Amino acid sequence: MSDNLISVNNVSVNFDYQENFLSKKQKIHAVQNINIKIKKGSFFGLVGESGSGKTTLGRAILGANKISSGNVIFHDDDKDYDLTNISKLELKEYRKKAQLIFQDPYAALSPRMTVRDIIAEPLEVMKITKNKEETDERVREIASKCRLNLEHLRRFPHAFSGGQRQRISIARALVSSPKFIVADESVAALDVSIQADILNLLKNLRKELNLTYLFISHDLSVVAHVCDVVAVMYLGHIVEIAPSKELFKNPRHTYTKALLSSIPSIDPEKQSKAIELTGEIPSAMNPPSGCVFRTRCPNPGHDCKGGDIEMGLIEVSPGHWVDQCCASSK
Amino acid sequence: MNELLKINNLDVQFDTDEGRITAVENVSLSVKQGEVLGIVGESGSGKSVTAKAIMQLNPGNTIYNEDAEVIIDGENVIKFTSKEDLKKIRGGKVSMIFQEPMASFAPAIKIGDQMVEQLLLHKNIKKEEAKSISLDMLTRVGITDTEKRFNQYAFELSGGMRQRAMIAMALSTMPKLLLADEPTTALDVTIQAQVLKLMKDIIKEYKMGVIFITHDLGVIAQTADQIAVMYLGCVVEKGSVNEILKNPKHPYTKGLIAALPDVNNLDAPLKPIPGNIPSPLDRPTGCVFRTRCPHPTKEGKEGKIDMKLVEVEPGHWVDQCGAKCG
Ligand SMILES: Nc1ncnc2c1ncn2[C@@H]1O[C@H](COP(=O)(O)OP(=O)(O)OP(=O)(O)O)[C@@H](O)[C@H]1O
Ligand SMILES: Nc1ncnc2c1ncn2[C@@H]1O[C@H](COP(=O)(O)OP(=O)(O)OP(=O)(O)O)[C@@H](O)[C@H]1O
Ligand code: SF4
Ligand SMILES: [Mg+2]
Numbered sequence: 001m002s003d004n005l006i007s008v009n010n011v012s013v014n015f016d017y018q019e020n021f022l023s024k025k026q027k028i029h030a031v032q033n034i035n036i037k038i039k040k041g042s043f044f045g046l047v048g049e050s051g052s053g054k055t056t057l058g059r060a061i062l063g064a065n066k067i068s069s070g071n072v073i074f075h076d077d078d079k080d081y082d083l084t085n086i087s088k089l090e091l092k093e094y095r096k097k098a099q100l101i102f103q104d105p106y107a108a109l110s111p112r113m114t115v116r117d118i119i120a121e122p123l124e125v126m127k128i129t130k131n132k133e134e135t136d137e138r139v140r141e142i143a144s145k146c147r148l149n150l151e152h153l154r155r156f157p158h159a160f161s162g163g164q165r166q167r168i169s170i171a172r173a174l175v176s177s178p179k180f181i182v183a184d185e186s187v188a189a190l191d192v193s194i195q196a197d198i199l200n201l202l203k204n205l206r207k208e209l210n211l212t213y214l215f216i217s218h219d220l221s222v223v224a225h226v227c228d229v230v231a232v233m234y235l236g237h238i239v240e241i242a243p244s245k246e247l248f249k250n251p252r253h254t255y256t257k258a259l260l261s262s263i264p265s266i267d268p269e270k271q272s273k274a275i276e277l278t279g280e281i282p283s284a285m286n287p288p289s290g291c292v293f294r295t296r297c298p299n300p301g302h303d304c305k306g307g308d309i310e311m312g313l314i315e316v317s318p319g320h321w322v323d324q325c326c327a328s329s330k
Numbered sequence: 331m332n333e334l335l336k337i338n339n340l341d342v343q344f345d346t347d348e349g350r351i352t353a354v355e356n357v358s359l360s361v362k363q364g365e366v367l368g369i370v371g372e373s374g375s376g377k378s379v380t381a382k383a384i385m386q387l388n389p390g391n392t393i394y395n396e397d398a399e400v401i402i403d404g405e406n407v408i409k410f411t412s413k414e415d416l417k418k419i420r421g422g423k424v425s426m427i428f429q430e431p432m433a434s435f436a437p438a439i440k441i442g443d444q445m446v447e448q449l450l451l452h453k454n455i456k457k458e459e460a461k462s463i464s465l466d467m468l469t470r471v472g473i474t475d476t477e478k479r480f481n482q483y484a485f486e487l488s489g490g491m492r493q494r495a496m497i498a499m500a501l502s503t504m505p506k507l508l509l510a511d512e513p514t515t516a517l518d519v520t521i522q523a524q525v526l527k528l529m530k531d532i533i534k535e536y537k538m539g540v541i542f543i544t545h546d547l548g549v550i551a552q553t554a555d556q557i558a559v560m561y562l563g564c565v566v567e568k569g570s571v572n573e574i575l576k577n578p579k580h581p582y583t584k585g586l587i588a589a590l591p592d593v594n595n596l597d598a599p600l601k602p603i604p605g606n607i608p609s610p611l612d613r614p615t616g617c618v619f620r621t622r623c624p625h626p627t628k629e630g631k632e633g634k635i636d637m638k639l640v641e642v643e644p645g646h647w648v649d650q651c652g653a654k655c656g
């Protein structure tokens with residue numbers, strides 16, 4: 001039996017883009033040649049700039065995005081699901097086991113459904129429960145695990161605060177007893193206190209329900225506190241992966257260093273030591289050759305400038321992987 | 331002196347199917363020329379509603395109290411109703427950067443055309459001049475290839491670029507007062523740092539007054555001069571950034587600071603403020619924070635102390651109930 005729940009092998013996702021019907025079709029390289037393994041029971045973090053491909057990768061793992069090349073394997077206890085080669089029936093099974101928690105707790109909840117109906121919907125759609133009594137029981141069980149007031153199940157979502165709405169969407173994601181959860185910016189819209197509360201909830205539920213998470217965020221300080229392992233993305237590539245503490249103590253890739261140094265300090269007098277980046281993020285239609293970060297890198301190594309060294313991760317210490325160009329240039 | 335904006339005793343309510351919701355209660359704030367006021371507070375605390383009241387952008391079901399004042403340049407703009415009057419605030423004197431960058435741009439109109447159109451609406455200038463101002467602003471916010479971007483649609487830009495284009499559009503009319511609602515929330519920290527630096531430069535150069543709304547205390551610490559902390563529609567504490575962040579008095583402000591993830595100690599557990607935010611339909615009487623206060627006074631807990639800001643140090647204001655329980 002594998003220790004891993006998810007293996008992502010050489011996965012690329014491209015989108016077609018055409019400016020107008022006369023112009024040439026172009027490819028957006030949203031996710032390029034990604035390899036990751038997500039351990040059972042882990043909290044795997046994915047950070048990176050806007051547009052770097054985090055959501056696209058998350059959706060590919062959930063089977064919600066077409067995978068252009070490579071494959072994704074979900075290692076269940078009794079069998080493996082290969083998402084690039086999966087029957088309709090298996091995909092249905094997989095959908096129960098892998099769920100998404102939405103980014104925006106306001107937009108995600110239908111305003112005309114009661115909280116009970118919102119949470120119950122996946123059970124009914126996937127025909128998991130046999131009758132209304134069973135559905136109600138399951139809804140109440142998961143709602144109380146997510147610390148929702150059971151008397152409020154008949155209310156509509158607009159009567160709830162952002163934090164409570166986020167708990168409703170978590171309950172909805174967990175109601176079908178999934179094993180794997182993708183949480184895409186699930187706390188970005190919330191203030192720090194509610195963020196902390198939701199993250200603690202996710203952490204506790206992990207033990208209680210045996211969950212594995214892929215946690216997508218652009219907030220490094222949050223990621224560092226909850227995730228065991230963090231992968232850093234830039235322009236479709238993973239440029240570094242390491243256990244959280246190792247990544248914070250010993251970042252190796254220049255982009256990771258820039259990210260860590262740019263976390264704004266709460267002390268107004270503290271002089272910022274941020275590594276300043278300038279220039280624009282290159283287009284995903286036309287990424288630079290070699291190191292994708294080199295056009296914005298504040299101090300590219302001698303070998304990087306030509307863009308001849310191909311992207312690829314190498315292991316610099318146990319579990320700590322860095323793009324080979326950056327690892328060797330200093 | 332030279333106060334650009336003064337909000338006095340603002341209440342904002344909404345009529346909804348389930349009854350009347352109080353979104354903002356008795357808020358008083360002011361912004362001087364060249365000053366950045368940061369507003370922090372959790373989701374639903376009334377930050378956006380307050381900013382929208384300044385530009386009269388709240389929807390039809392909004393009710394303002396009779397004695398509310400939003401004074402810009404000596405005029406109480408909350409009483410404005412005519413198109414002519416509203417034109418003076420929207421885009422002329424005051425500009426707003428919205429929480430959702432997509433919402434600021436019409437999807438089917440090119441970025442450049444929108445910028446030009448907005449300038450022509452508010453300034454007495456020719457089209458060519460409007461175009462050159464717009465291109466110049468795009469360059470200043472760090473966008474290269476400005477001619478190309480000028481002819482693109484919002485959805486064709488990356489998130490960071492879109493956000494910068496929105497900032498350029500808001501700044502191009504040289505407003506006296508800029509309302510920036512979570513302008514950097516969707517950005518990673520490196521791009522955020524780039525955008526904040528540029529905003530600070532432009533604010534300084536044109537001596538704008540700014541309201542900067544965010545839930546990120548780190549961003550506030552690095553950007554604002556003054557800070558107002560909102561909870562459930564009320565300002566519970568305000569003062570200079572230094573004073574409030576180093577010497578917070580209200581239990582909610584203290585809780586917000588304690589809840590910040592400490593990047594220097596990754597083993598420390600995250601510490602949320604216990605309890606839940608009440609629904610806007612069951613607002614507590616007396617101190618709005620009392621249902622979650624860790625060490626309430628007896629009267630405070632019973633809701634017997636009305637909300638009222640008192641000055642505990644020169645320029646440092648705290649709600650009287652929160653000042654006592656500590
Ligand atoms: N359906 C689509 N069609 C075309 N391009 C797309 C589509 N979805 C994503 N993209 C492009 O793929 C790239 C990666 O986008 P993605 O949404 O995965 O980024 P992200 O890392 O999640 O960013 P953010 O932090 O802003 O959410 C971007 O260049 C984006 O414009
Ligand atoms: N048009 C409306 N009708 C009814 N209620 C509204 C309306 N607009 C806002 N509200 C309510 O007013 C309260 C304050 O909302 P506001 O948008 O100002 O919060 P915020 O502090 O900006 O939060 P966030 O950080 O999530 O943006 C919330 O309870 C919200 O649900
Ligand atoms: S590989 Fe070279 S160019 Fe790329 S980030 Fe590292 S030092 Fe900079
Ligand atoms: Mg995304």
Ligand SMILES: [Mg+2]
Nearest residue numbers: 377378379429
């Ligand atoms: Mg808001």
